[in-house]
Amino acid sequence: xxxxxxxxxxxxxxxxxxxxxxxxxxxxxxxxxxxxxxxxxxxxxxxxxxxxxxxxxxxxxxxxxxxxxxxxxxxxxxxxxxxxxxxxxxxxxxxxxxxxxxxxxxxxxxxxxxxxxxxxxxxxxxxxxxxxxxxxxxxxxxxxxxxxxxxxxxxxxxxxxxxxxxxxxxxxxxxxxxxxxxxxxxxxxxxxxxxxxxxxxxxxxxxxxxxxxxxxxxxxxxxxxxxxxxxxxxxxxxxxxxxxxxxxxxxxxxxxxxxxxxxxxxxxxxxxxxxxxxxxxxxxxxxxxxxxxxxxxxxxxxxxxxxxxxxxxxxxxxxxxxxxxxxxxxxxxxxxxxxxxxxxxxxxxxxxxxxxxxxxxxxxxxxxxxxxxxxxxxxxxxxxxxxxxxxxxxxxxxxxxxxxxxxxxxxxxxxxxxxxxxxxxxxxxxxxxxxxxxxxxxxxxxxxxxxxxxxxxxxxxxxxxxxxxxxxxxxxxxx
Numbered sequence: 001x002x003x004x005x006x007x008x009x010x011x012x013x014x015x016x017x018x019x020x021x022x023x024x025x026x027x028x029x030x031x032x033x034x035x036x037x038x039x040x041x042x043x044x045x046x047x048x049x050x051x052x053x054x055x056x057x058x059x060x061x062x063x064x065x066x067x068x069x070x071x072x073x074x075x076x077x078x079x080x081x082x083x084x085x086x087x088x089x090x091x092x093x094x095x096x097x098x099x100x101x102x103x104x105x106x107x108x109x110x111x112x113x114x115x116x117x118x119x120x121x122x123x124x125x126x127x128x129x130x131x132x133x134x135x136x137x138x139x140x141x142x143x144x145x146x147x148x149x150x151x152x153x154x155x156x157x158x159x160x161x162x163x164x165x166x167x168x169x170x171x172x173x174x175x176x177x178x179x180x181x182x183x184x185x186x187x188x189x190x191x192x193x194x195x196x197x198x199x200x201x202x203x204x205x206x207x208x209x210x211x212x213x214x215x216x217x218x219x220x221x222x223x224x225x226x227x228x229x230x231x232x233x234x235x236x237x238x239x240x241x242x243x244x245x246x247x248x249x250x251x252x253x254x255x256x257x258x259x260x261x262x263x264x265x266x267x268x269x270x271x272x273x274x275x276x277x278x279x280x281x282x283x284x285x286x287x288x289x290x291x292x293x294x295x296x297x298x299x300x301x302x303x304x305x306x307x308x309x310x311x312x313x314x315x316x317x318x319x320x321x322x323x324x325x326x327x328x329x330x331x332x333x334x335x336x337x338x339x340x341x342x343x344x345x346x347x348x349x350x351x352x353x354x355x356x357x358x359x360x361x362x363x364x365x366x367x368x369x370x371x372x373x374x375x376x377x378x379x380x381x382x383x384x385x386x387x388x389x390x391x392x393x394x395x396x397x398x399x400x401x402x403x404x405x406x407x408x409x410x411x412x413x414x415x416x417x418x419x420x421x422x423x424x425x426x427x428x429x430x431x432x433x434x435x436x437x438x439x440x441x442x443x444x445x446x447x448x449x450x451x452x453x454x455x456x457x458x459x460x461x462x463x464x465x466x467x468x469x470x471x472x473x474x475x476x477x478x479x
Contacts, residue, residue, distance in 0.1 A: 001044040038161035049125040064149035083139040127167040138174035155181035164257040170268040170288035185262030195259030202252030210245030211468035213238040228407035276373035279352035
């Protein structure tokens with residue numbers, strides 16, 4: 001079920017009314033309703049894969065209890081590794097089986113040997129990369145005694161399958177989200193209004209920005225040989241705004257929807273395209289994933305509190321694994337490698353945490369230095385996105401090679417003025433709202449009610465008027 005679909009527009013009000021008007025007085029019934037609604041939401045795509053998420057949930061529920069009960073370190077580790085191996089085993093099979101099989105064949109072919117393994121027509125279950133990491137964080141935290149295991153199975157099932165963020169995050173930690181299922185939740189009008197505003201802004205990002213940018217990005221990337229360099233650069237820009245609008249839009253809708261039910265999810269995007277270096281970008285982009293890898297992989301390996309060679313190893317490992325998490329293609333691995341390459345000099349010179357505050361925090365506009373830093377960082381990000389979007393490494397290299405030609409200074413073959421103006425206006429709103437959790441959270445808050453509601457009405461109209469004729473799935477559904 002898509003957030004930007006008619007199905008969800010009917011589904012959400014029904015669940016909302018049942019949640020607050022039928023089940024309000026009983027916390028267990030509320031949680032059970034969330035579990036039921038979440039399974040309907042997920043099963044709307046393919047009911048067969050419900051068994052997978054239910055199995056993973058029940059497995060980690062009982063493993064968490066056993067880890068806490070077991071006194072010997074050896075047995076505790078055994079239960080932890082049982083959870084890790086089974087969960088990552090499912091993820092590896094559905095997501096990477098054919099990737100490893102194909103590369104295995106290519107390796108033997110290179111040496112003149114013919115191998116004919118069986119490849120499978122595997123459907124990747126929606127959200128498996130997200131809920132796998134979410135449930136793994138639970139068992140790891142229980143093992144480290146940072147979290148007590150729950151004995152409330154309904155709350156745990158709701159935590160794993162919570163429908164607003166089930167399919168594409170944010171990846172919530174059990175320590176933050178699970179306790180919210182234990183407490184009585186009350187309806188707050190101000191929170192609900194805030195949630196609706198964030199949902200609306202998420203729809204603007206997805207329907208108006210991402211889907212329209214996707215239309216042109218797909219044309220340019222598919223037929224890149226037919227276009228001049230300036231068009232290819234414009235295509236890369238379109239994809240940069242497509243993936244940002246698509247993914248951060250999903251997160252905004254998820255966080256806003258959660259607020260309607262009395263839950264608080266953590267911010268997943270903090271205006272990353274205003275970053276002044278790659279390190280800052282990764283503190284602002286897909287925050288729930290980058291902090292997950294930091295806490296459960298980077299720090300256990302020693303983080304940056306080790307020797308220089310180990311620092312280099314840890315940096316490349318964390319970014320390459322992050323790239324591989326995104327998809328079973330060498331393009332994602334190269335994308336992760338490039339991010340590590342640009343991040344490493346900052347780490348080795350201890351400059352990776354220079355830009356921790358908001359850019360131009362005490363002024364309306366950035367200074368010349370900040371403008372140059374943002375521009376150069378954004379340019380690097382756009383170039384790296386080409387590898388993320390390309391079908392293969394050769395496709396990316398040919399695309400970049402043709403983009404770096406003299407025709408870069410010529411007028412693009414494709415130039416949708418209305419979309420370019422729309423993206424510029426969108427980024428202006430983002431700029432003036434960069435101090436908040438989302439761009440329009442406090443925008444026009446101190447203005448007249450007429451002006452505020454006229455602005456919100458205009459955004460709603462834009463969602464319908466500028467909706468792309470070609471419906472696009474959320475990008476991260478494939479991850």
